[in-house]
Every structure is written in structure tokens, then in C-alpha cells.
Amino acid sequence: MFKVLYNEKIAPGIYKMVIDAPLIAAKAKSGQFIMIRIDEAGERIPLTIADIDGKNITIVYQAVGVTTYKLAEKKNREFVSDVVGPSGHATDIRKIGTVCCVGGGVGIAELYPVAKAYKNAGNNVIVIVGARNKELLIFKKELELLGVEIFIITDDGSIGEKGFVTDVLKRVMNSGKKIDLVYAVGPGVMMEAVSNLTKSRAIKTLVSLNTVLVDGTGMCGSCRVQVGDETKFVCVDGPEFDGHLVNFKELKIRQGLFVEQEKHACKIRGIPVI
């Protein structure tokens, strides 16, 4: 059993949870995730480790279906039955020059530890974050505390510029600044658009993928993704891959494989379907 120390809404439909998990906290690195199961009858879902503080880990999640809705109902000092991790490969953090970190939606929380690690390794970090509106823009304060250049962009212009993250990325690319790496995490369409943009200039681009994980150990194959001419498993080979090689078309199809079952699961539990 793992104790929930804190679980609060930080934006409409988005929650931050701090869990007492000393063994995971001692080993976890940026880019890694946990598999969490709320109770014995529950499914396992992957969530990125957004921060580590002593023996506690922080996750930030969007309530989109049965498990994340149930997670949102957890009160401080209640328990979840299983937390397994750290899973996946950590980001390969080293000093490479200028790293442009691009995040969208709840992916901004997933971007935070990576941007922090690149900064701490001595890189010049540029952060570009986007959300639908001001209310949904999370981790602004945390990112500002990193002391890096930040661009904020929203679909409706309620905070920062109006537009998409790719608009700003294009501008930064056109500014004459040499960008050594682009790291993107967020909705599939955003990571695909970022990868298409950087491919034209051959700027190395990493994307953190969010396929459907079932066992999270490389055994079931549900998380497979085509990267170049290889089949990879997001849970054990990823979650980060070369964005220029990812088959995003197939990824989208695989992400939607269980939509009907997910809708049904929400319906019978009276959970609003997103």
C-alpha cells in the first residue's frame, strides 16, 4: 500500500498527487514513469514522475476515464494499492548546447523534470508551453523558477500569445539561434507537428509517447509503436523516441483501440465521458 500525502485539483480536470514512495524516489530520474493501480480490482495505468522531493514522488494527471477519475477521488492520507517503478528509460541528460523543450496540456508537468535536468546539466534551455486557455496552463510557477527563457501560448490567447506551440517554435528556429535538441511531450498531434517542423531543418527531436500500456513490462505488446523500420515497446524501449522516425499515424490508431470499452466503463459508473 502507498500513502497519498496530497491530492488536489490544480486546473479544471487536472490533479497533482504526492505519494510516499521512498524506494522509487531514491532511484527515479527525469523522463521515467510509474505504473499505478488504485485497488486490487483496478487496471494499471502509467503516469510520469513529475517531481521528486525526498522520499515522495509527484504525479500530475488529467481525469479522462475510470482510473484517473477514481484517483481524483482519493483523499489526503488514503492509500493506493500498488505503485511500480521507476519504469522506462530516463532521459539521456548531458550538456549539448541549446535545448528547446516543448510541452502541451498535461504534458507540461511531464516536461518540467526534463527541462530542469537539462538546465542543471548546463544547457541553455528554452521552454515553449501551450494550453487551451489560461486556466489549463499548469506548472507556470515551477517553470518560471527554473530561470530559463519561457514562451507561453494558448489557443484563445487568454495568457501569453494566441496560437500553437509550433508557431513559437518556428519563430525560434527562424531567429538564427542554433538549436541542438528539441524535446516534445503532449498530445500526439502536437508531437507530430513539432517533429514535422524540426525534420525540415534536421534538428534532433525526442518525443515522449503515450500509447496504451497494459502490463508495463514488455510482455503484452499493447504499447508497440513503429519507429523507423523497427517495432518498439514504449514501456521498456521508451517512452522517448526519435520524433522523426515515429509512425504517428499508426500511433493514433493504436491509442483509439479501446475507446468503445473505455466509454462503456465510464457509462456504467456514471463518469462523464470526455
Ligand SMILES: Cc1cc2nc3c(=O)[nH]c(=O)nc-3n(C[C@H](O)[C@H](O)[C@H](O)COP(=O)(O)OP(=O)(O)OC[C@H]3O[C@@H](n4cnc5c(N)ncnc54)[C@H](O)[C@@H]3O)c2cc1C
Ligand atoms: C509513459 C506514459 C506516461 C504518461 N504520463 C501521464 C501523465 O503524467 N499524466 C497524465 O494525465 N497522463 C499520462 N499518461 C496517459 C495516462 O496513462 C492515461 O490518461 C490513463 O491511462 C487514462 O486511464 P483512465 O482509465 O482514466 O481512462 P480511459 O477511459 O481508460 O482512457 C482514456 C484515454 O487514456 C488513454 N489510456 C487508457 N488506458 C491507458 C493505459 N493503460 N496506458 C496508457 N494510456 C491509456 C487512452 O488514450 C484512452 O483513450 C501517460 C501515458 C504513458 C504511456
Ligand code: FES
Ligand atoms: S505495456 Fe505491455 S509490452 Fe508495453
